[in-house]
């Protein structure tokens with residue numbers, strides 16, 4: 066019997082870690098401690114099908130309840146961990162219960178960045194991270210209501226797509242000059258602005274919110290040069306990693322819990338996985354704090370392999386997706402610092418194209434809009450450090466299978 070393993074946080078990364086530990090043959094007791102009252106669940110549908118009422122709650126679970134019962138998992142749900150005692154090798158819950166560990170995995174995820182602005186606490190101002198947030202937002206959804214979304218990132222825009230389809234009057238306020246500026250290149254931002262406008266969403270860029278106004282409830286959102294009437298406001302302006310437990314326990318934290326290639330912190334008995342981490346990505350060549358399902362899954366698999374003394378899985382190109390209306394965006398790699406952008410297809414008219422980003426001739430990223438072959442091939446090419454011919458990349462007549470580096 067191996068000594069007990071404790072996972073703090075019962076989110077997507079924790080759910081995958083539990084499954085991967087079983088797969089790798091881990092024989093010890095595993096206890097999962099999560100603040101939310103749910104088994105590990107997937108968050109992407111919260112701004113897509115679950116929000117739209119097209120998906121049942123039990124379909125969100127990473128694994129069904131029977132999986133944990135059969136595996137004999139120790140589940141402490143609805144339980145917040147308040148501290149880690151590295152000397153005693155225990156975690157202490159907010160209620161004061163002490164849980165011993167031989168190996169600890171921190172999988173505490175991230176939380177929405179809150180706006181410290183006047184009126185930010187007014188009734189009707191929401192954030193979107195958890196099932197409870199969706200339920201609160203849905204309780205105010207009704208055709209004709211005015212929804213103002215602060216932040217034109219992927220969560221805000223997915224929410225806009227669902228809400229406008231349900232007949233709400235939707236306004237998106239974005240501080241940057243373009244939408245999804247952190248995630249995609251300018252060509253793709255322009256495309257998304259067009260499809261949202263075509264769907265009836267009011268998009269205002271370059272608009273810094275200065276406060277929320279109203280009596281009992283929010284009634285309008287104030288910007289530096291305009292005011293926008295609102296019945297509901299949802300703020301989606303980025304996320305902060307939940308690093309406080311690690312920091313207070315004296316672990317290295319630098320924009321996320323610092324981990325090595327095995328997802329181990331600077332304490333050999335403690336690992337960290339998912340949104341809360343900061344790790345050197347060998348294919349990108351820099352330390353990254355990624356907020357994506359792919360990262361959560363890959364780090365969970367790597368940690369499970371490391372804990373069980375197995376070979377680490379091969380590192381993959383980071384990737385991400387977003388669903389808005391009938392449009393699936395898939396991005397691979399990181400486009401920051403690119404020297405050339407090559408377009409395949411027509412972003413100005415259709416709803417299907419890809420933008421390839423090259424740096425000194427090397428393909429470093431792709432934004433693929435309803436283009437699965439472009440996405441799949443690029444992922445491989447990026448991982449291999451390929452130097453594809455830009456003219457061939459941009460030529461629709463050449464099958465992606467025949468693009469090489």
Ligand SMILES: Cc1cc2nc3c(=O)[nH]c(=O)nc-3n(C[C@H](O)[C@H](O)[C@H](O)COP(=O)(O)OP(=O)(O)OC[C@H]3O[C@@H](n4cnc5c(N)ncnc54)[C@H](O)[C@@H]3O)c2cc1C
Nearest residue numbers: 074076077078100108109145146173174339340356357358
């Ligand atoms: C609305 C939304 C849409 C998204 N869409 C996409 C998408 O389309 N594609 C994509 O790739 N990614 C998407 N993401 C991001 C993706 O869901 C996250 O990257 C992923 O959930 C990270 O998994 P995690 O386990 O690290 O964190 P989480 O899933 O956030 O889990 C962390 C858990 O730890 C708990 N916790 C925190 N502190 C404590 C504590 N002290 N004690 C006990 N428990 C604690 C939290 O309550 C939480 O339940 C989306 C995220 C959101 C919010």
